[in-house]
Amino acid sequence: MMISKLNMSAATAALLLATACANTGGPNDNQQARNGALIGAGAGVLAGLASGDDATERRQRALLGGAIGAAGGAAIGNVLDRQEQELRNSLGNGVGIVNDGSSLTVTLPQDVLFATDSTQVSAASRNNLSALATNLQSYPNSTVNVIGHTDDTGAAAYNQDLSQRRATAVSQVLISNGVSAGRIRAIGQGESQPVATNLTPEGRQQNRRVEVVITPN
Known part of the structure; x- marks a missing residue:
């Protein structure tokens, strides 16, 4: 047996x-x-x-x-x-999506989301955030980390605070579009996790971003 x-x-x-x-x-x-x-x-x-x-x-x-x-x-x-x-079909071309088999990371360029030094989500980016919220509601069995990042221009403490406030602003837009607040956590990483060099304008632009990490429960 x-x-x-x-x-x-x-x-x-x-x-x-x-x-x-x-x-x-x-x-x-x-x-x-x-x-x-x-x-x-x-x-x-x-x-x-x-x-x-x-x-x-x-x-x-x-x-x-x-x-x-x-x-x-x-x-x-x-x-x-x-x-x-479904996200690729509904989001704009400037939004990056990475699927690693255990989570999805949606990267929203900060320069599209916010004006310089602002935490007010731009009108131009609200359609993408609305589409993202609709998708999240279609797949409710996941947790969502909204993570703000900056380049290294200016003081590190200021960048940390700015990244947190921007992550919170994006989270609030998702919640206002119907995503349960209990699924979402806003995290500021400041300048600590660059994806490109901070020595060039192009690199700093890539580092200024908000990532939405979707992890199935």
């Missing part, structure tokens, strides 16, 4: 991984679903190996954990793939 159950778990894990990794079209189709399945399977195997009273039980739990983890990871990846595509 033990061998039968072991083989069944192994077969289930193999089937789920094969399904998740199969290409159904172009090279990027369902990429995050495949990645999610592999990540979930790996996490499940490790969790299984860390439990159990002896080697046989640990192997059984590792196989079962891999199967369950693959299924859960693939499901999350599929949801993120769909949500990403």
Whole structure:
């Protein structure tokens, strides 16, 4: 019976991984679903190996954990793939979207969101924020971190405060468009997390941004 159950778990894990990794079209189709399945399977195997009273039980739990983890990871990846595509269809070209298989990061250029030294969200950016809010309501089972970033021009303490107030302003627009306040956390990172050099105008422009990180629960 033990061998039968072991083989069944192994077969289930193999089937789920094969399904998740199969290409159904172009090279990027369902990429995050495949990645999610592999990540979930790996996490499940490790969790299984860390439990159990002896080697046989640990192997059984590792196989079962891999199967369950693959299924859960693939499901999350599929949801993120769909949500990403819908965001790309509804948001403007200046908005960046990164899907890493476990979360979506929507990057809004600060120069579009705000005037210099302002925390008043611009009228031009409200359509994008409204579309983002609609999408978040369509996918309610996630948490949303709104993170403000600046370049390193000026005092670090001022930049920290400005980034926090801007993250809060974007959060309030999302909430006013129907997103539950309980899902959203506003975070200011100031100048501490640049994505480009601060030595050029182009680099500083990239560093001035607000990121909306969407993580499935």
